Amino acid sequence: MTSIHFRALTGKVITSNGIPSTGERGMDDREIVIDVRGLVRKYHSTTGVLHQKRRETVAVDHIDLQVRRGELFGLLGPNGAGKTTTIKVLTTLLLPTEGSVQVLGYDAVKQPMEVRKRIGLILGGERGLYYRITARQNLRYFADIYGVPIAIRDKRIEEVLARVDLLDKADVRVEDYSRGMKQRLHIAKGIVHDPELVFMDEPTIGLDPEAARDTRAMTKELVGEGKTILLTTHYMYEADELCDRVGVIARGRILALDTPSGLKALVKDTSVIEVEGFGLTEMDVESLRALEGVRTVAANMGEDKQTMRVQVEDPGGMLPRVAHILEDRKVIGMKVKEPTLEDAYLWLVREDA
């Protein structure tokens, strides 16, 4: 298994030092459960009522990826990057425009039923459950249509409800559930038929910290049981914490695919000058970006306070020059910091723009 870095600016594919990386848990010899080659997915939409214009959007633009059994793989990217589309193709909900997709050895296009029997889908959010009936009734329906053997169905439902800690609320209508409870029910629904491979699309979005933490803990548990998980997220700390490998995706393309440490290595010889101030403007950000020696700048322009993360290779040399540009501004702090996965991500995504 090799780590692949796409040098964003030149478009060339570079492998790191030629020696295959085994990832953080040494999975080189495990079978490949997801095999995607050259995946392209285009959407056609029409706008306007009288003069209809056809517009083609390329949501996924030639993606390759392989996921091995037992791996926790993350697709990390901003909104609109193509994560959800990719998951929908992998789960047979969408057909690819081009490319081949093999899931658990079956062709997702030609053998969708075989794929569906073995995968679980956890989409999360407010929608995706029947509100007017109880959790148990929801699970019974899904268990039936996903093919849980009748003999063990009810027992399995009890197990799964206990596992997500919803047993005492199992006979309450879902419309009365809190957001966190609904999320737990989503998880229950996704694993009720004990799939080998589970897809999770932004599982912690909109959850409070405690619920999010519980979700992540459950994800780790599932992998511990031998399941393979592909999750999408736009939270870098989540990818960092959970994933064996992360694919950074933006504008339909994979910019980098590596372990979290491997990705951090992209920025390993850099530092970040973190600037906090008042009254900083976009113009300041642009001036810093234009500065030679600055790799990239990520800015958080709040109404009251602004923070910027300026990636540089030589913090010692760059610090005075950054300070010089900002000398007329109200800067309350300027610190040199170690780069995080977020910086690697920001660099990849920004430089690709």
Place this chain on the structure above:
Amino acid sequence: MPRLRAATASFRHQASMFLAEPQWLIPNIIAPFVLAMVVLMLYREPSPEAVLYAVLGGGMMGMWGNTLYASGYSIQSDRWWGTVDAIFSAPSPLIWIIGGRTVWNAFIGIVNGLFVLVAAMLIFRTPLEVANFPMFLLAFVLTLLSLAALGMLFSAAFVLTRSAQVLTNGLEFPIYVGTGSMFPIFLLPYWTHPLSLSLAPTWGIDAIRYSALAGYAQGFRIGYWGDMLAMAALSLLYLVISIWLFKAVDRRARRTADLMRY
């Protein structure tokens, strides 16, 4: 048998959803009830035969309305709830899932029909005297099944388009007119007859009238059993077309992602 199981699960699921909100039956009861009342008011002093005629027609409209309405809403409500992905990614073919729901909807249509029957009987104080009860029951059940088959056909179309609601409302009156639920189809222009006769309920209401109304003289010349045969044949045809349509729909939905958007 996984497919049959998906169907029975969907039947049971539809029942739970219905029982959670039974007030949705009301719109389906109102329409045929009111229409039957209008007809009877026009008679001023309807004969028992006229009452029975109108009541049977009302019952038929109720069953039909429910099938149409529910088939249309079936996948639309999945769109609202966001459960389309879950249904679509299940290893059971969509047609069995929709099929199970359609059977329940047809079954509930009986409640509809019965309500109209009982209400009209009470208001007009005429007892319901059916000429030949076993034949009536048979015709009734077969009509119900043929409606379920027709509902499947419509479901396939509704899966594809988000405009299911418009179609559902838009088809209501055409079907009432076309199937001759309240008047013989011979009153309609002759060139509409092939259309009417391609709808199983048209034969169904005729068979029901043959079995319920003594001395029913305005029926189709092929008589009761001819009607039953026609209904069975048409129902089979609807099922065959549905199977084909659902396959095409599955393919198309996966290609264009139309299913997902609300």
Place this chain on the structure above:
Amino acid sequence: MSEFARGSLRTFWSSAVLAKRALFAWLNPAMWLMQLFGMSLFQIAFFVYVAIFVNNAEVTIEYVAIGNALQSMAYVSVFAVCNITGEEKNQGTIEGLLVSPANRFSVFVGRAMFQIVNGLATVTIAFLYAALVFNVDFSQANYLGLAVVVLVTTFAMTGFGLMLSSLGLFLRTSMIVANIFLFVGLLVCGVNFPVAYLPAYLRPLSYAIPMTYGTEAARMAVGGAALGELSCPLGAEALVGIAAMLVGYLMFRWFERLARSRGTLDRF
């Protein structure tokens, strides 16, 4: 113009535009046209053939055709308008609306605007069907009078629909209410037979609905009655329509307060 009025007018207008756009967002124009041209035809046909079959001397084809032609707007003005609250609830936009500083009622009225135009178009087409397909005799007709009848009835029934829509703010669903009134109208508004046929206890209901006056006036207009003669039923209709809107507005305010205290807004 006062600040309040100007603000309301702006809200009103943008809601109308939103209604039109939203309508085309989830129907394509072909569907809308199908609905526009198809529904009234079959509704009139149904009752015409029933009338032929029943063969009641007092209730002619003309009687039924005119009544249903006018009533064809009900689907648009009552049903669609009544569903405005339902739709907003379904899309989850109702909280956003109610917390806005905009005059809430004018939002709903603005959305109803589009339905008014839709209703007028529907009725016009329906009368064309009555004349061309069902051979209703328009030779003596007072076209101007008929146009006035259609206008007054459309506005009055939309007002009635708005009143029903206020109920939807509180009820679980306004669809059921809308459905009931849509069909009840066929029974009690003199659409298919004279109100006199109805039992005495139902007649007050007939006269509380603007359409009842409308159908009477429509038949008079087609028969050649002058505007002066029409002013009586039309005046009554307008009054009933305005009264309905007032009741609707009051109910709206009351239900809004009630819904906020009881918390039923966040349920579908």
